[in-house]
Amino acid sequence: MAKISRRSFLKAAGSASVLPGVIGAGGLGAAAEAEASETTAKARPATSGYLFFTPHEAAFIEAACARLIPFDEVGPGAVEAGVPNYLDKQLGGAWGAGERLYRNGPWQAGTPSQGYQLPFTPAELFRNALRGVEADLKAQGKAQGKGFTALSGDDQDAYLKSLEAGGKDLNGVPSELFFQTLLGMTVEGYFSDPAYGGNKDMAAWKMIGFPGAYASYYDLVDQHGVKLARAPMSIADAPPMEHMHQGPDIPAKL
Amino acid sequence: MAQRLKEVDVVVLGVGFVGSIVAKELAASGLKVVGLERGDPRDTVPDFQGPYVHDELRFAVRKALMQDNTREAVTFRNNAGQTALPVRRWESFLPGTGLGGAGVHWNGQTYRFQAADFILRSHVEERYGKGFADPELTIQDWGVSYADLEPHYDRFEYLLGTSGKAGNINGKRVEGGDPFEAPRARDYPTPPMKEHYAGAIFRKAANGLGYHPYPQPSSNLSQPYTNPEGLQLNTCVFCGFCERFACEHYAKSSPQTVILPVLLKNPNFELRTGCQVQRINLDSSGKKATGVTYIDAAGREFEQPAGLVISALFSFNNVRMLLLSGIGAPYDPATNKGVVGRNYAYQTMSSAQAFLDESININPFMASGASGTMINDFAGDSFDHAPHGFIGGSYIGAINTNGRPIEYHPVPPGTPKWGKGWKEAVARHYNHTVSMTIHGSSMPRRANYLDLDPTYKDAWGQPLLRMTFDFPQNDLKMAQFVTDRAVEIGNAMGARVVAGSPRKGPYTVTQYQTTHNTGGTVMGADPQTSVVNPYLQCWDVPNVFVIGASNFAHNASWNPTGTIGALVYWAIDALKSKYLKSPGALVQA
Numbered sequence: 001m002a003k004i005s006r007r008s009f010l011k012a013a014g015s016a017s018v019l020p021g022v023i024g025a026g027g028l029g030a031a032a033e034a035e036a037s038e039t040t041a042k043a044r045p046a047t048s049g050y051l052f053f054t055p056h057e058a059a060f061i062e063a064a065c066a067r068l069i070p071f072d073e074v075g076p077g078a079v080e081a082g083v084p085n086y087l088d089k090q091l092g093g094a095w096g097a098g099e100r101l102y103r104n105g106p107w108q109a110g111t112p113s114q115g116y117q118l119p120f121t122p123a124e125l126f127r128n129a130l131r132g133v134e135a136d137l138k139a140q141g142k143a144q145g146k147g148f149t150a151l152s153g154d155d156q157d158a159y160l161k162s163l164e165a166g167g168k169d170l171n172g173v174p175s176e177l178f179f180q181t182l183l184g185m186t187v188e189g190y191f192s193d194p195a196y197g198g199n200k201d202m203a204a205w206k207m208i209g210f211p212g213a214y215a216s217y218y219d220l221v222d223q224h225g226v227k228l229a230r231a232p233m234s235i236a237d238a239p240p241m242e243h244m245h246q247g248p249d250i251p252a253k254l
Numbered sequence: 255m256a257q258r259l260k261e262v263d264v265v266v267l268g269v270g271f272v273g274s275i276v277a278k279e280l281a282a283s284g285l286k287v288v289g290l291e292r293g294d295p296r297d298t299v300p301d302f303q304g305p306y307v308h309d310e311l312r313f314a315v316r317k318a319l320m321q322d323n324t325r326e327a328v329t330f331r332n333n334a335g336q337t338a339l340p341v342r343r344w345e346s347f348l349p350g351t352g353l354g355g356a357g358v359h360w361n362g363q364t365y366r367f368q369a370a371d372f373i374l375r376s377h378v379e380e381r382y383g384k385g386f387a388d389p390e391l392t393i394q395d396w397g398v399s400y401a402d403l404e405p406h407y408d409r410f411e412y413l414l415g416t417s418g419k420a421g422n423i424n425g426k427r428v429e430g431g432d433p434f435e436a437p438r439a440r441d442y443p444t445p446p447m448k449e450h451y452a453g454a455i456f457r458k459a460a461n462g463l464g465y466h467p468y469p470q471p472s473s474n475l476s477q478p479y480t481n482p483e484g485l486q487l488n489t490c491v492f493c494g495f496c497e498r499f500a501c502e503h504y505a506k507s508s509p510q511t512v513i514l515p516v517l518l519k520n521p522n523f524e525l526r527t528g529c530q531v532q533r534i535n536l537d538s539s540g541k542k543a544t545g546v547t548y549i550d551a552a553g554r555e556f557e558q559p560a561g562l563v564i565s566a567l568f569s570f571n572n573v574r575m576l577l578l579s580g581i582g583a584p585y586d587p588a589t590n591k592g593v594v595g596r597n598y599a600y601q602t603m604s605s606a607q608a609f610l611d612e613s614i615n616i617n618p619f620m621a622s623g624a625s626g627t628m629i630n631d632f633a634g635d636s637f638d639h640a641p642h643g644f645i646g647g648s649y650i651g652a653i654n655t656n657g658r659p660i661e662y663h664p665v666p667p668g669t670p671k672w673g674k675g676w677k678e679a680v681a682r683h684y685n686h687t688v689s690m691t692i693h694g695s696s697m698p699r700r701a702n703y704l705d706l707d708p709t710y711k712d713a714w715g716q717p718l719l720r721m722t723f724d725f726p727q728n729d730l731k732m733a734q735f736v737t738d739r740a741v742e743i744g745n746a747m748g749a750r751v752v753a754g755s756p757r758k759g760p761y762t763v764t765q766y767q768t769t770h771n772t773g774g775t776v777m778g779a780d781p782q783t784s785v786v787n788p789y790l791q792c793w794d795v796p797n798v799f800v801i802g803a804s805n806f807a808h809n810a811s812w813n814p815t816g817t818i819g820a821l822v823y824w825a826i827d828a829l830k831s832k833y834l835k836s837p838g839a840l841v842q843a
């Protein structure tokens with residue numbers, strides 16, 4: 001396949017959603033296309049608009065995301081999907097502060113089957129690990145002190161693999177734990193509802209054919225193998241209370 | 255200092271499925287009943303409405319409907335030689351909270367156990383001989399028979415409106431149902447769900463191998479239904495946001511849809527939410543409960559005196575409540591004495607994935623929490639175990655419950671974990687894979703148990719429950735055998751690649767498996783090996799009944815909720831026909 005630009009990809013992803021037989025999606029396809037064009041036109045410079053990451057940290061996060069889920073003809077990369085923005089919001093919010101994380105000591109190293117046992121909140125884990133990465137790259141004399149972003153793509157992959165393989169201590173955070181956390185949250189941001197700041201234009205959903213939050217398939221579930229051709233829907237797009245069916249006289253179907 | 259409240263007839267701890275059914279029956283019989291629920295009140299409208307309920311990140315990944323483990327966690331170790339550490343985030347199992355309990359976010363998979371399960375030790379010894387089962391397994395009979403429970407299974411299924419196809423009505427085989435099921439008195443209240451594509455592909459392959467595929471019994475309904483309480487349910491629309499989510503359509507049977515509206519109307523019942531029960535109080539003899547002490551959401555402490563206490567909590571919390579209250583002797587694995595915390599069991603979960611041709615659109619997102627096609631040919635005691643050297647089994651099914659992409663993006667073995675290769679594989683296989691659930695029994699063993707943690711505390715300063723658990727060799731052997739059968743089914747689907755993942759040890763709390771945690775307040779006919787008698791009444795304190803999956807003496811091949819429902823109605827029957835007429839021990843120890 002010919003190499004395509006990010007701009008033309010976004011346009012294609014937008015227009016591909018305007019298909020006949022769209023179910024309950026009205027003019028969403030056209031809206032998505034318009035939004036995609038606008039987004040591309042207004043593409044902001046990297047490493048701006050962050051609330052949690054420092055510019056230095058954001059540069060690493062953007063570069064690492066671009067390697068974890070790269071842009072290509074199959075679909076958007078993590079950066080195009082807005083994953084760094086998702087990470088920034090999650091780490092700066094309740095999740096970053098340790099929401100749903102039991103944080104009473106004493107702190108003891110456990111077995112792998114006992115799971116996470118460090119005192120770090122996700123925000124603290126990232127902060128410490130990112131400092132550790134910088135120090136590690138410096139110590140290795142890589143990229144003349146310019147850090148991860150100055151490495152070639154292949155060298156970035158090799159460095160991420162070294163984190164994944166483990167054994168490095170990133171300011172108290174085992175490098176494999178940092179890598180798995182970063183990868184896990186990158187996948188979250190890539191596939192979560194765009195309301196969270198990633199999965200921009202639902203492009204990751206379009207890539208795999210997931211129809212999103214709007215979900216009512218009574219008439220389709222036994223049409224085996226049917227190709228569902230309609231734009232996905234985000235929580236932000238769906239009208240409130242649309243799916244309520246109170247009373248048996250209201251048919252619970254499309 | 256606790257404020258002492260006016261005495262009531264009955265206090266029910268936990269207002270989930272068990273609590274709301276018990277409270278409804280006892281309040282209807284004229285008793286004054288208080289229900290104490292630690293979580294929030296919530297209902298279909300306005301709490302479960304679209305579109306915000308369809309949020310995978312919030313509900314499935316961050317687990318918004320689950321117990322807040324910053325306040326109450328569980329500690330875990332694989333064996334008594336290790337130090338148990340807190341499960342700091344729920345992964346392997348997901349205890350629920352709030353009005354309706356786990357009945358709000360469950361899948362709706364509604365099974366009966368086989369007749370052999372209730373007489374497991376006797377049955378295994380009779381069919382395979384006394385030395386057949388691994389001696390480390392502490393299997394035992396339940397003190398109740400399938401025949402005892404059949405009317406109560408029936409009552410629970412009709413309360414829920416469960417959709418399914420009978421395979422055995424009063425001993426008569428019915429085509430299209432499960433030929434291995436114990437006899438039922440009548441068919442399911444509603445016909446089976448529509449079959450999705452993954453189910454149809456599974457059915458064809460399983461039929462070709464001579465197995466007996468049938469539609470998974472589902473309490474997400476195939477058609478509108480009015481239950482015996484007069485409450486109405488709607489048809490499930492296969493939205494794919496079911497388990498871990500609440501249903502906005504009134505299509506999933508939950509306490510909110512099948513019983514709470516009736517209970518909450520009864521002036522004999524009072525619901526109090528935000529109430530964390532600290533302990534069941536006993537009189538100076540230690541043989542009689544006087545009520546409970548709880549702390550409300552604002553931190554105020556109350557004593558609620560009551561003549562009868564029903565512990566209707568999730569299995570872990572039933573066990574912990576008895577331990578915190580000093581009811582029953584705690585189990586000691588070193589001496590094999592004591593009963594509370596004994597016979598903790600789980601579920602042995604394996605899986606297999608069949609990666610199909612790109613021309614086959616599975617549409618995994620068109621699903622319900624309990625829509626699937628499955629076989630019981632290798633479940634329970636459906637097959638001869640003599641050549642295999644293990645007991646128990648697993649059902650295998652194309653139990654496709656969702657296509658939510660953060661957690662569901664299957665890729666074949668050998669796929670890179672990230673980068674271009676990963677992304678291509680995700681896009682290639684997302685809509686072209688049949689995932690099979692291999693849902694296996696869990697046998698209790700002497701070394702697996704629950705007790706109180708010596709170190710870690712909850713937000714109220716009380717010890718956390720400590721779990722000591724690892725898979726018995728018996729169950730790992732079983733998992734391997736049944737996974738091999740599932741891989742054969744995948745191959746029969748014409749898959750390009752079939753990946754089988756039999757459960758391996760050691761047990762880890764870092765991977766989701768199920769929330770089918772059972773045992774710890776086991777029922778039985780012998781007080782040396784059970785906490786409650788066959789009517790679920792505490793041997794030691796007869797005005798305390800404990801009801802839930804904590805009563806299971808082992809966990810069978812199927813999801814537990816149907817059996818919990820049968821036990822609830824069985825216990826209510828004994829309460830109403832025996833206990834209330836003559837309060838006291840229903841069985842002499």
